[in-house]
Amino acid sequence: MDALVLKKVSKSFGDFWAVHDLNLRISEGEIFGLLGPNGAGKTTTLRMIMGIILPDSGDVRIFGRPNDLKTLQQVGYLPEERGLYRRMKVVDVLHFFGELRGMNRKERGEAIERWLERMELSSWANHKVEELSRGMQQKLQFIITVLHQPRLLILDEPFTGLDPVNTALLKDIILELHKTGATIIFSTHLMEQVEKMCDSICLINKGESVLQGSLVDIKKRYGKNTVIMQYSGEARFLVDGHLVDHFDDYGNYVEVYLKPEADPQEFLRQAVSDGVRIQRFELTEPSLNDIFIETVKNEQE
Amino acid sequence: MTSHVLAVTKREFLIRIRSKGFVIGLILFPVLIVAMIALPIWFASMKSEKQHKILVVDFSGEVFPLFRAALRDTTKTGQPLFLLQKREVPETVDVSGLKKELNGLVENKTVEGYLIIPEGIVSPASSEQSPRVEYCSKKVTDFTLIRSLSNALNEAVRILRFRKSGIDPLLVRKLLTPVSLHTFKIAAGKAEEDRGFTFGITYILALSLYMGLILYGVMIMRSVLEEKNNRVVEMIVSSVRPFRLMMGKLMGVGAVGLAQFVFWGLFLLVLMVFKAPLASLFGADESVLPSLPSVSLSVIIFFMVFFVLGFLLYATLYAAIGAMVNSEQDAQQLQTPLILFLIVPIMLMLPIMQRPDSQLAVVLSMIPFFSPIIMFMRISVLMPPVYQIALSILILVLTILAMIWLAGKIYRVGILMYGKKPNLSELLKWIRYG
Numbered sequence: 001m002d003a004l005v006l007k008k009v010s011k012s013f014g015d016f017w018a019v020h021d022l023n024l025r026i027s028e029g030e031i032f033g034l035l036g037p038n039g040a041g042k043t044t045t046l047r048m049i050m051g052i053i054l055p056d057s058g059d060v061r062i063f064g065r066p067n068d069l070k071t072l073q074q075v076g077y078l079p080e081e082r083g084l085y086r087r088m089k090v091v092d093v094l095h096f097f098g099e100l101r102g103m104n105r106k107e108r109g110e111a112i113e114r115w116l117e118r119m120e121l122s123s124w125a126n127h128k129v130e131e132l133s134r135g136m137q138q139k140l141q142f143i144i145t146v147l148h149q150p151r152l153l154i155l156d157e158p159f160t161g162l163d164p165v166n167t168a169l170l171k172d173i174i175l176e177l178h179k180t181g182a183t184i185i186f187s188t189h190l191m192e193q194v195e196k197m198c199d200s201i202c203l204i205n206k207g208e209s210v211l212q213g214s215l216v217d218i219k220k221r222y223g224k225n226t227v228i229m230q231y232s233g234e235a236r237f238l239v240d241g242h243l244v245d246h247f248d249d250y251g252n253y254v255e256v257y258l259k260p261e262a263d264p265q266e267f268l269r270q271a272v273s274d275g276v277r278i279q280r281f282e283l284t285e286p287s288l289n290d291i292f293i294e295t296v297k298n299e300q301e
Numbered sequence: 302m303t304s305h306v307l308a309v310t311k312r313e314f315l316i317r318i319r320s321k322g323f324v325i326g327l328i329l330f331p332v333l334i335v336a337m338i339a340l341p342i343w344f345a346s347m348k349s350e351k352q353h354k355i356l357v358v359d360f361s362g363e364v365f366p367l368f369r370a371a372l373r374d375t376t377k378t379g380q381p382l383f384l385l386q387k388r389e390v391p392e393t394v395d396v397s398g399l400k401k402e403l404n405g406l407v408e409n410k411t412v413e414g415y416l417i418i419p420e421g422i423v424s425p426a427s428s429e430q431s432p433r434v435e436y437c438s439k440k441v442t443d444f445t446l447i448r449s450l451s452n453a454l455n456e457a458v459r460i461l462r463f464r465k466s467g468i469d470p471l472l473v474r475k476l477l478t479p480v481s482l483h484t485f486k487i488a489a490g491k492a493e494e495d496r497g498f499t500f501g502i503t504y505i506l507a508l509s510l511y512m513g514l515i516l517y518g519v520m521i522m523r524s525v526l527e528e529k530n531n532r533v534v535e536m537i538v539s540s541v542r543p544f545r546l547m548m549g550k551l552m553g554v555g556a557v558g559l560a561q562f563v564f565w566g567l568f569l570l571v572l573m574v575f576k577a578p579l580a581s582l583f584g585a586d587e588s589v590l591p592s593l594p595s596v597s598l599s600v601i602i603f604f605m606v607f608f609v610l611g612f613l614l615y616a617t618l619y620a621a622i623g624a625m626v627n628s629e630q631d632a633q634q635l636q637t638p639l640i641l642f643l644i645v646p647i648m649l650m651l652p653i654m655q656r657p658d659s660q661l662a663v664v665l666s667m668i669p670f671f672s673p674i675i676m677f678m679r680i681s682v683l684m685p686p687v688y689q690i691a692l693s694i695l696i697l698v699l700t701i702l703a704m705i706w707l708a709g710k711i712y713r714v715g716i717l718m719y720g721k722k723p724n725l726s727e728l729l730k731w732i733r734y735g
Binding site: 050051053073075082084088097099100101144 | 304305308309311312315316527530531532533535536537538539540541542717
């Protein structure tokens with residue numbers, strides 16, 4: 001069953017297309033990454049899924065049904081720009097949102113206690129929201145998102161502003177929820193997280209989908225023509241070689257993108273003949289980051 | 302889905318009545334009212350313990366005994382309040398020298414003050430000007446003391462003047478007994494004495510309406526702005542429709558206002574039922590009771606009705622304003638017309654209360670933006686015909702429904718719009734899309 005289907009969804013603001021003819025299909029149980037540069041239309045897409053704004057045309061279906069309030073009860077949405085009632089107590093805020101999602105008092109009480117514990121916020125339950133640090137507020141907001149056990153989780157940049165410890169905590173919890181059957185949609189431009197967690201992605205740019213599919217397929221399509229190497233000596237072979245398309249120097253190592261028809265074996269031979277000492281030579285898939293930059297760049301040309 | 306609206310209403314209600322400011326305001330107001338009523342009574346019934354020692358220099362030679370007799374005030378313990386001491390007039394009349402000496406006595410506190418009664422006071426030369434009596438003391442702000450002295454002096458001098466002219470002072474007093482005009486308000490077939498109270502209570506209640514409508518309107522606006530600015534609204538509107546969210550807010554904040562007025566109303570009711578024991582608690586006797594306030598139940602009920610209706614009208618508009626702007630500064634400008642609408646009835650309070658059935662009053666009490674306050678003023682002063690009240694309420698309710706419809710559309714679009722505030726044509730577009 002499909003958790004979410006967008007069919008030719010469009011939204012314009014004035015004469016500017018925020019989202020144009022976007023098609024998406026996300027199967028239940030998937031972890032899906034919605035990627036794109038700033039202003040690509042990610043947040044507009046999510047808002048249309050959540051029924052916050054109405055699309056000009058097209059169709060949104062969640063678990064096969066239109067996205068009315070009843071269907072949306074099964075969705076948890078963490079918006080990108082976050083804020084809460086600053087002068088309310090943490091536990092009161094949670095009760096309020098739980099009640100909005102139709103949970104009764106008992107359900108709310110149990111879920112709130114469990115989640116505060118899991119998020120290491122129990123001791124803050126009776127503090128006002130404004131007394132919490134930014135990171136803690138973000139965790140609180142995440143609890144609000146998942147309190148009602150949604151079958152579909154939509155997280156807009158969930159990791160920004162979290163320290164590594166809390167990032168790991170949040171990641172573990174998301175994977176746990178995924179294991180219990182929740183479908184998860186990430187919207188982010190942090191490629192590293194997506195690469196580690198997502199099954200499929202959709203890359204959108206200027207409101208249109210430019211790349212879509214499972215991560216494995218996409219990487220396969222971009223081939224194994226990337227070399228990570230560590231060396232000492234003068235690297236003339238990088239500059240004047242006819243095999244190299246371009247490269248990124250990270251200081252400790254270089255990531256070299258070979259031309260599509262180039263043979264990595266020949267590239268290695270050339271490097272050796274140039275007289276550099278090679279400590280590491282690894283043939284690898286292109287990172288999602290590179291695919292992202294590459295694709296967006298090509299779009300712009 | 303109504304449970305969601307209730308969740309919003311409950312939150313708005315609880316967060317406010319739990320706030321310190323609300324509790325303080327709730328208690329402070331009755332305390333102020335009690336203080337305003339009780340303190341003057343208390344002060345008035347307070348009697349001095351100390352006697353006032355006053356020296357009298359009587360150049361006329363005949364006023365003093367009558368003056369002393371006319372000073373009848375007593376202290377708490379029943380002794381005469383004034384200890385008068387007559388100073389013999391010296392042979393050589395050197396007033397400035399005498400004054401210097403007497404000033405010395407005041408300075409070293411032998412006496413509190415002295416009174417100089419001039420010679421020609423009993424038979425003045427002209428009818429326009431009576432010779433001046435001088436009272437000199439270090440303390441000249443004790444008005445009750447000065448009034449007592451002045452009254453006694455007048456009484457004494459008048460008696461003397463009448464005698465001189467061969468008229469019996471007792472007869473004159475009898476003939477000059479003033480007529481007192483008492484005002485009675487007839488309501489529900491009963492006449493009740495009114496000592497300017499109807500005016501006072503109408504004034505206070507109309508002012509409370511005015512302040513309540515602004516206060517709770519701005520409260521709604523702030524609440525909308527808060528949710529908009531911290532983007533909480535994005536998390537709410539996927540559970541509650543914007544229109545219901547707005548209605549939930551209106552009900553929650555309206556309930557806070559109503560709770561406050563009901564609390565105060567109950568307080569006033571208790572005050573009125575127990576006014577006799579309360580008055581004696583503050584040392585006042587039975588005689589002050591008729592001058593204590595009494596408000597009819599119908600006025601209290603109409604106050605609540607017009608508060609609720611006025612609140613719905615203004616709070617709805619305030620909600621729309623909150624949705625249109627991004628900061629309170631921006632809101633300032635937009636709320637000016639609302640405040641102007643509210644000020645008009647307050648400015649016209651005097652003419653309307655003087656002539657509550659004038660054409661101006663009748664017309665204004667039908668215009669929805671003015672009617673909550675003006676119709677209430679009319680009802681409180683002089684019960685208008687029932688059809689006028691009904692018509693006024695009907696027009697008001699229809700306007701409220703129209704405004705809720707309009708504000709709902711603006712609200713729906715506005716709460717998710719950031720950036721500059723809309724101009725008129727954009728606003729019309731919002732209303733069309735909403």
